[in-house]
Amino acid sequence: MNRLLSHAVGHLSGKFRTATDAEKRRFMMVFRDCDTGSNGYLSREDLKMAVVTLFGYKPSKYEADQMMKGCEGSEGITETQFLSLMSSKLAAQDRDEEIRQIFMTFDTHCRGFVTVDDLHRAFSEVAPRIPRHRVDTLFKEVDRDGDGRVSYRDFEFMMKYSLDDGF
Template sequence: MFAASCVPYGTRREVTDSDRRKFAEVFKKCDENNKGYLNTEDLKVAVMMLFGYKPSKREVESMMSAAQQNTTGMSLDGFLKSMSTKKAAHLWHDESRQIFTAFDMQYRGFLTLDDFKTAFRLILPHFSERMIIEAFREVDLDSDGHVSYKDFELAMSYGNSEA
């Protein structure tokens, strides 16, 4: 309810043609011997080049299976789809972190009901206090009166899947 009702989902999370060209360029660089596909080691290097971290074995296996690669490796088309999904997820995570930080006006690392009330009054001034309290309770998963970033991110991802 909360995330779907107040978070603007814009085009900022879209992967651009420029991103896709960069993905294709990295694919070419990592495709040793121009074989037309990336094996798991090639894919690890490509993710490092694009996202700045070495993916786990499990993450690589997941990407390979999700891309429905051929028996020898991941094709360019599969790579483009996989990296586009990964890039959109990174952009969404960054956006969620920025929203949480904006709501956390006291820099405590968690949100209180008062933080929610303040944010809602700024964003949705006509939203009733009862609805704000309900939204807070929905996001405060452990009912401790604090919404951690993890709770917030989970609520945002729930709203994102409904959008």
């Protein structure tokens, strides 16, 4: 079930590196999911949704402009361009900072913990096609003490160790 979270927020294994084949496949899956018109390219809004899905944050206008560079005169970002952009972005990510950003994206009320409602809200925005019962199951797996809350420490542990174990 942690694959579900991996799909939504990504999985890193180092500070500066190249994308693995599995990550490239995930990039392509996100590309297809975010290609709302199924036309083979991502519009500016589609691209923003893809970045949220993969990295857990909405890119600024400046960042979106930078990513869209080279697409002038075309409809948007092609699959090949997207793969290159996301691979570069992944290589520049700091794993601990990424985990903090992802947690803050889920913790919309800045309480220091995530509830199942927070998770539903986040998944409805970044991966709306994922059924609610799958999100519920994921939450139950991460909420090991069953108190209805996932602390940052539990979230970080899951992101660093559970995903590394191949879940």
